[in-house]
Structures are given as structure tokens and as C-alpha cells.
Amino acid sequence: MRELVYYVAVSLDGFIAGPHGEFDAFLVEGDHMDGINADWADTIPTAVAEHLGIAQNRSVVDTVLMGWNTYAVGLPHGVVSPYRHLRQLVFTGSHAVESDEVEASAENPVEVVRRLKAEEGAAIWLCGGGALAATLAGEIDRLVLKRQPLLFGSGIPLFGSRPYAPERFDEVGTTAYRSGVVVSEFERIRD
Template sequence: MRELVYYVAVSLDGFIAGPNGEYDAFAVEGDHMTAINERYSDTVATHVAEAFGVEADGRMFDTVLMGWNTYAVGLPYGITSPYRHLRQIVFSREHAAAAERVEGVEVTDRNPGEYVRELKAEEGSSIWLCGGGALAAALADEIDRLVIKRYPVLFGAGVPLFGPRAYAPQAFEAVEARAFESGVTFGEYARRG
């Protein structure tokens, strides 16, 4: 069965974006980028991978899930299909029936948990939960693995790693931890049990 992996950048104070969706405080230069390009190359946007010769081959992920706000980050720049090398699924109750349809991007208003259980039963690589925090909260029970890239920056406010959800502790165990000279740390956690 396929895994759902929440692979995401986060500030020291637990935010994946600033109050207005800002994410530019997350450094895109430094020794941590080698690790991203080697192991997690599927998470590099297609146009960036092509420009820098990064091979995104579907070895780690073949599907990406996004909430509308995460997907919409690229729209002002004309980026309507950010991960063309992956199956792209965007969850939105407001935009599912709208004209924002783009080839290679599926916008759905389906229940995220039900849909992810169906995706997990399919053949393929792991499923990448790209963001945002509200979608992560809706899928908390389905997340099999967390890969947290913690950046040495404080936002003070913004989009939390997980949006509000009913209190239900969920145990994960540490699988790997790496620290880089850039100050970025990677922590990988697998669901316990």
C-alpha cells in the first residue's frame, strides 16, 4: 500500500507560511539543497527542475496533493501546473467546479480522507502532501510519514503546520535526523503502530 508523506518546510515556531502566504524566508541556497535534489527531487517544481538539471523521476513520489492556497501561489506568475511530472490533485470546495481547470491538474471537492484512502490502494510511488495546514489537519489520520524541513527562522504568525483539528494525539517515531551547515534540519517520522 502506498504511503501519504507530509513533506514540508516549517519555521522554528511551527509555520509553513507567513500570515499572507509568504514562504520566501525559507532559504533555497545552502548545503541542504543537495539533500533535497538527491532524495526528494520529485518535490522540485517542474520548471525549476528543468532549469537546474534536477531529475524528478517519480522514484519517491508520483502524486502531489495541495490545498487551493498552496496551489494558487504560482498563479500570479503564470504557473498553473507546478508539478507536471506528478499527478496533481488540488482540494477545494470553492474552486472545484470553476473554470480554473488546467490540463494535468485535478481540482476536487471530494472528502480528502476518503480520496486519499482510494489513492493509497492504487499501485504507484508514495503520495506527497505538499500543503497547506488545513489540508494536513483534514488528513492527519491518513499521514504515514512526516518529513519536516525546519528552517532557522521565526515567522511569529501565519499558516500552521497543522490547522485546527479535534484533539487526538497521534504517535510517530523518529526515523532519521540530519542537520546542515545552513542551519536547516530534516526530521523524518513514521506513524507508530
């Protein structure tokens, strides 16, 4: 069965973006980038990977899930299909996507993910945002957190509002970089 992987950059105080979706404070230069780009090339926007000469073969992930706000980040810049090398699903009940390469869904994200997990293929990447992550928390099999040496103070939390419901994950690997970025991977403990 395919895994749902929540792979995301996060500040030390638990935010994946600023209060208005800002993410430009995250470090995109430094020794951490070579490791991230090698291990997670499929999570780089297609145009960026092409510009950098990074091959994307869909071996790690082949599907990306986004909430509307995550998808909409690129729209003012004319980016209507950010991950055109992947199957792209955007969860929205009120917006239309501007590309035939992107699927919009108003369905319950949990039901969609359960169907996707039953299909053949590589992992499913939960790109963001925090509200969608909160909805899908029980379906997440693996967390890969790119902890950045930053405090945001406020913003969009890693997991939006969700009721108190402890769920256990085991750390399976951590790499600390000189840049201060720490990439930690966790697997869900299933009963």
C-alpha cells in the same frame, strides 16, 4: 499500500508560511539544498528542476495533493501546473483549476487519499497547506519536516486547527546542515 507523506518546510515556531501565505523567508540556498534535491527531486516544481538539470523519475512520489491556497501561489506568475511530472490533485469546492494536467476535487480528502493508497505507485505527497494537513492528519504515514532556523511569529500552522488528539510518530532519521536547516523524518506508529 502507498504511503501519504507530508513533506514540508516549517519554521521553528511551527509555521509553513506567513499570515498571507508568504514563504520567501525559507532558506533556498545553502548546503541543505544538495541533500534535499537528491533525496526529494520529485518535490521540486517541474520548471525549476528542468532549469537546474535535476532529473525527476517519480520514484519517491508520483502524486501531489494541494489545498487551493497552496496551488494558487503560482497562479499570479502563470504557473497553472507546477508539478506536471506528477499527478496533481487540488482540493477545492469553489475554484476551477486552469490546467488539464491538474485535477480539482470537492470530495472528502480522507476518502480520496484512501482510494489513492489502494492504487499501485510511489508515495503520495501532501504538499500543503495546513488546513488540508489537519484534515488528513490521521492518514499521514510519514512526516518529513525541513525545519528552518527561523521564527515567523504568526502564519499558517503546520497542522491547521484540529482537536486535541495525540498521535505518535517515531523518528527514523535526521540530518542537520551547516545552514541551520534540519531535515527530520518520522513514521507513524500504528496499533
